[in-house]
Amino acid sequence: MCDADNTTTKKTIRVATGDRAILPEGAKTIPIYIMGKKYDVPETLTIMKAMEFAGFKFLRGAGCRGGICGACPTVYRMAGDYKLHYGLACQTVVEANMYLAQIPFFPANRAEYNIEEIGGAAEAIHALYPELFRCVACNLCTKACPMDVDVLGYISALKQGNIKKAAQLSFDCIQCGLCASRCMGEIPQYHIAQLARRVYGRYIQPRAEHLAKRVEEIESGKYDAMLQDLSAMSKEELEKCYVEREREPDMTAPGAWQPKETRYL
Amino acid sequence: MAYTPEMKELIKRVEATRPERLARARRGENYPALTMAEREEVLSKYHPDYQSDAKRTVQVGPNKGDTFQEGVARLLESRSIVRPDKVNLSTVDFDTDVLVLGGGGAGTSAAIMASQGGCRVIIATKLRHGDSNTIMAEGGIQGATQECDSPYYHYLDTIGGGHFTNQRDLVAALAHDAPLSIAWLESLGMIFNKLPDGRMDSRHFGGSSRKRMQSAGDMTGAEIMRVIRDEVRNRSNLITTLEFHPAVELLLDEEGKCAGAILMNMETREFSIVRAKAVVIATGGFGRLHIKGFATTNHYGATMDGVVMAYRAGVGNKCLHSTQYHPTGVAYPEQNVGLLITEKVRGLGAHVLNIDGEQFCFPLEPRDVESAELIREAMDVGKGIITPTGRVGLWLDSPMIEELHGPGTVKKELPAKFIQFERHGIDISKEPMLVYPTLHYQNGGINVNGDSETIIPGLYGAGEAIGGVHGENRLMGNSLQDIITFGRRAGRNAASYIQGGVTLKGLTLDHVVKFEKELAEAGIEDPAIAPILLPDYATEEVVERRWTEALTDRAALR
Numbered sequence: 108m109c110d111a112d113n114t115t116t117k118k119t120i121r122v123a124t125g126d127r128a129i130l131p132e133g134a135k136t137i138p139i140y141i142m143g144k145k146y147d148v149p150e151t152l153t154i155m156k157a158m159e160f161a162g163f164k165f166l167r168g169a170g171c172r173g174g175i176c177g178a179c180p181t182v183y184r185m186a187g188d189y190k191l192h193y194g195l196a197c198q199t200v201v202e203a204n205m206y207l208a209q210i211p212f213f214p215a216n217r218a219e220y221n222i223e224e225i226g227g228a229a230e231a232i233h234a235l236y237p238e239l240f241r242c243v244a245c246n247l248c249t250k251a252c253p254m255d256v257d258v259l260g261y262i263s264a265l266k267q268g269n270i271k272k273a274a275q276l277s278f279d280c281i282q283c284g285l286c287a288s289r290c291m292g293e294i295p296q297y298h299i300a301q302l303a304r305r306v307y308g309r310y311i312q313p314r315a316e317h318l319a320k321r322v323e324e325i326e327s328g329k330y331d332a333m334l335q336d337l338s339a340m341s342k343e344e345l346e347k348c349y350v351e352r353e354r355e356p357d358m359t360a361p362g363a364w365q366p367k368e369t370r371y372l
Numbered sequence: 373m374a375y376t377p378e379m380k381e382l383i384k385r386v387e388a389t390r391p392e393r394l395a396r397a398r399r400g401e402n403y404p405a406l407t408m409a410e411r412e413e414v415l416s417k418y419h420p421d422y423q424s425d426a427k428r429t430v431q432v433g434p435n436k437g438d439t440f441q442e443g444v445a446r447l448l449e450s451r452s453i454v455r456p457d458k459v460n461l462s463t464v465d466f467d468t469d470v471l472v473l474g475g476g477g478a479g480t481s482a483a484i485m486a487s488q489g490g491c492r493v494i495i496a497t498k499l500r501h502g503d504s505n506t507i508m509a510e511g512g513i514q515g516a517t518q519e520c521d522s523p524y525y526h527y528l529d530t531i532g533g534g535h536f537t538n539q540r541d542l543v544a545a546l547a548h549d550a551p552l553s554i555a556w557l558e559s560l561g562m563i564f565n566k567l568p569d570g571r572m573d574s575r576h577f578g579g580s581s582r583k584r585m586q587s588a589g590d591m592t593g594a595e596i597m598r599v600i601r602d603e604v605r606n607r608s609n610l611i612t613t614l615e616f617h618p619a620v621e622l623l624l625d626e627e628g629k630c631a632g633a634i635l636m637n638m639e640t641r642e643f644s645i646v647r648a649k650a651v652v653i654a655t656g657g658f659g660r661l662h663i664k665g666f667a668t669t670n671h672y673g674a675t676m677d678g679v680v681m682a683y684r685a686g687v688g689n690k691c692l693h694s695t696q697y698h699p700t701g702v703a704y705p706e707q708n709v710g711l712l713i714t715e716k717v718r719g720l721g722a723h724v725l726n727i728d729g730e731q732f733c734f735p736l737e738p739r740d741v742e743s744a745e746l747i748r749e750a751m752d753v754g755k756g757i758i759t760p761t762g763r764v765g766l767w768l769d770s771p772m773i774e775e776l777h778g779p780g781t782v783k784k785e786l787p788a789k790f791i792q793f794e795r796h797g798i799d800i801s802k803e804p805m806l807v808y809p810t811l812h813y814q815n816g817g818i819n820v821n822g823d824s825e826t827i828i829p830g831l832y833g834a835g836e837a838i839g840g841v842h843g844e845n846r847l848m849g850n851s852l853q854d855i856i857t858f859g860r861r862a863g864r865n866a867a868s869y870i871q872g873g874v875t876l877k878g879l880t881l882d883h884v885v886k887f888e889k890e891l892a893e894a895g896i897e898d899p900a901i902a903p904i905l906l907p908d909y910a911t912e913e914v915v916e917r918r919w920t921e922a923l924t925d926r927a928a929l930r
């Protein structure tokens with residue numbers, strides 16, 4: 108090997124690329140226990156990247172890698188402490204002497220229904236999920252939720268028939284299943300919440316009337332010729348139309364403003 | 373993870389230069405923006421799209437002669453996972469009407485519409501149903517639903533934003549269907565941000581002439597995905613979902629129609645053959661190729677598989693040379709790496725700084741230029757900040773915002789970012805953020821027409837996997853609309869194609885044989901084996917300890 112390169116002045120920087128972690132010079136490692144087995148990994152990594160650093164390749168247990176898909180629920184405790192903690196492997200940073208295991212899947216009952224027919228009454232939800240009433244309000248579900256959703260709160264709201272409240276309380280749910288894994292009543296909370304949100308969106312939240320009107324206009328073919336004309340224009344003509352657009356003012360409320368040019372509305 | 377003591381030491385340098393920089397900012401002075409010529413230079417030298425060094429021309433297939441990033445070119449010129457002559461195509465494991473590849477937003481909408489048309493559908497997806505880029509989208513979805521707006525203006529905004537390079541029939545389809553898509557989602561029970569009377573609380577976005585962005589909190593993509601996935605689960609009589617079952621090759625019939633695909637069960641490593649009268653490619657983007665080593669905002673399975681499979685079957689692509697990089701992705705803390713930091717931070721006056729706390733660029737250059745300048749400062753000038761996990765980043769001096777606009781502004785204007793960092797012990801109203809460009813969106817993809825059809829009868833495409841809708845630059849909110857518009861069109865048109873009567877002839881992989889012959893003739897040495905399915909994040913040390921050289925049988929260890 109020729110060593111001539113050593114004399115060049117520019118030093119090449121070794122940096123982590125993509126999602127592959129490296130152990131930069133001088134960085135510390137800490138021991139973690141993946142399913143009981145010890146690995147030394149760089150501090151500040153997430154559990155997900157620490158496991159990859161240790162040599163694991165995910166098949167299950169990794170999805171978005173950004174805290175929103177719910178593929179990576181993880182249970183852990185610290186050495187010498189009985190307390191269980193819950194988190195997402197892609198969002199939780201490793202700590203020394205953490206004992207961890209992923210729960211990438213947890214069986215939960217899901218009922219089929221027809222959104223066209225179900226209607227907006229809570230009784231339909233109760234009929235599909237009678238186990239809702241097995242809730243003993245132990246609150247383990249809420250404690251396990253990595254998204255800080257008030258799981259017990261929305262389950263209680265549903266028991267009382269308050270679909271709107273349940274929809275709002277459960278909105279941040281990423282359906283990772285940790286709640287169901289902890290539930291004494293064997294309730295599939297996140298499936299019930301999904302149903303409640305769809306019922307709310309479909310039957311309870313007011314419909315957008317301007318949208319229904321626009322759909323009618325489109326279906327009547329109102330815009331077909333306009334779109335065809337645009338597609339037939341030269342680039343220069345298009346540019347001219349583009350530059351001449353009026354811009355809706357920032358501070359007006361949606362629906363309040365009308366442009367001067369109304370031919371293309 | 374809060375900043376380490378070493379990093380806090382470095383932040384002192386930022387604080388040391390801040391008063392002077394603030395004084396300049398208050399006088400309305402900023403670091404000078406580049407001239408057009410200088411822009412050209414920094415782009416050509418440092419922007420990943422422009423650098424010719426890592427680009428090359430592909431020598432085979434429908435896009436022969438076109439230039440792509442090395443990582444993309446390598447996959448276009450790749451071999452199949454299977455040896456076509458050894459595959460027994462006479463045993464069919466699944467017979468169906470429509471096979472949908474990809475369980476993101478585009479594939480899931482296609483499946484629902486195909487089942488609506490009376491078809492039996494299989495969704496084959498790589499990870500779990502919904503593990504996708506769709507579920508990650510936060511901002512919103514476009515659709516000209518308000519009275520002051522119309523498909524006409526949606527069309528204009530989109531094609532102007534794409535520098536008029538978009539494929540026009542696709543733009544027309546998008547603008548036309550957008551309100552229909554929104555109404556469809558509403559009827560499926562999606563919860564939109566609405567005013568009390570039900571009106572969509574729509575907003576402006578970069579490049580919009582009308583407030584056209586509708587949203588569901590700051591998790592619009594997740595809400596879309598949850599709702600349509602739930603709808604698929606209600607249709608189990610017609611739709612079967614195969615998770616961890618990516619497609620690895622398309623199948624044609626002897627007449628050249630698309631006729632199914634080979635799937636791989638990633639858990640058991642078994643292969644299966646699906647015979648289908650129509651196939652929809654909805655496999656999403658390529659962020660996980662980490663073009664030139666960039667971090668990405670994309671999900672784990674974004675590896676360009678659909679484009680690769682279609683290419684071998686003779687379907688080319690457009691605009692695939694063009695990648696959307698966002699200049700300010702998070703470089704620290706590790707949990708947020710690659711995630712976006714909105715342009716608004718710089719809009720509010722935050723400077724971008726090097727390790728010495730010095731400015732080196734005008735903070736509001738166009739996205740591509742800004743990205744190139746950050747890359748230059750870190751990699752060429754060598755003034756980046758190295759994190760404990762070995763990443764490189766530059767400071768984004770968010771505390772300036774408090775000084776310029778008053779205390780509390782950061783929290784008020786950037787609530788989600790504030791919380792995201794606060795959770796990890798970083799108060800961005802007091803400490804700067806560490807950023808680096810991140811790979812965000814595959815602007816191009818396979819060729820389809822406005823009806824989502826490819827040139828192969830029975831083969832459709834939708835979503836991030838297709839090219840031309842956005843031209844070389846995508847507007848925010850248009851890709852969530854793209855997946856619903858073209859997903860629905862693909863599903864509906866596949867169903868009517870089948871209703872028209874489709875008789876499949878014998879299955880073949882001849883297209884793969886032919887393609888591999890071309891590879892050999894072009895003298896391509898050591899082609900990649902693709903689709904790659906998942907990125908490999910094993911460290912060099914781990915790979916070394918796997919003794920790959922000393923193994924008797926490498927395959928046995930896979």
Ligand SMILES: Cc1cc2nc3c(=O)[nH]c(=O)nc-3n(C[C@H](O)[C@H](O)[C@H](O)COP(=O)(O)OP(=O)(O)OC[C@H]3O[C@@H](n4cnc5c(N)ncnc54)[C@H](O)[C@@H]3O)c2cc1C
Nearest residue numbers: 474476477478504505506511619656673835836849851852
């Ligand atoms: C962080 C982030 C924020 C975004 N924000 C916005 C926004 O605010 N507004 C907007 O409009 N757009 C946004 N986008 C872009 C938009 O979300 C995506 O472009 C779009 O959702 C892509 O949808 P898709 O269905 O085409 O692909 P995806 O949703 O990625 O789905 C593709 C699916 O195919 C699967 N797959 C891959 N390969 C195979 C194979 N070989 N066989 C079978 N299945 C396979 C994948 O695993 C995945 O499930 C954002 C993207 C990201 C990443």
Ligand code: FES
Nearest residue numbers: 170171172177197
């Ligand atoms: S991988 Fe999606 S939440 Fe962690």
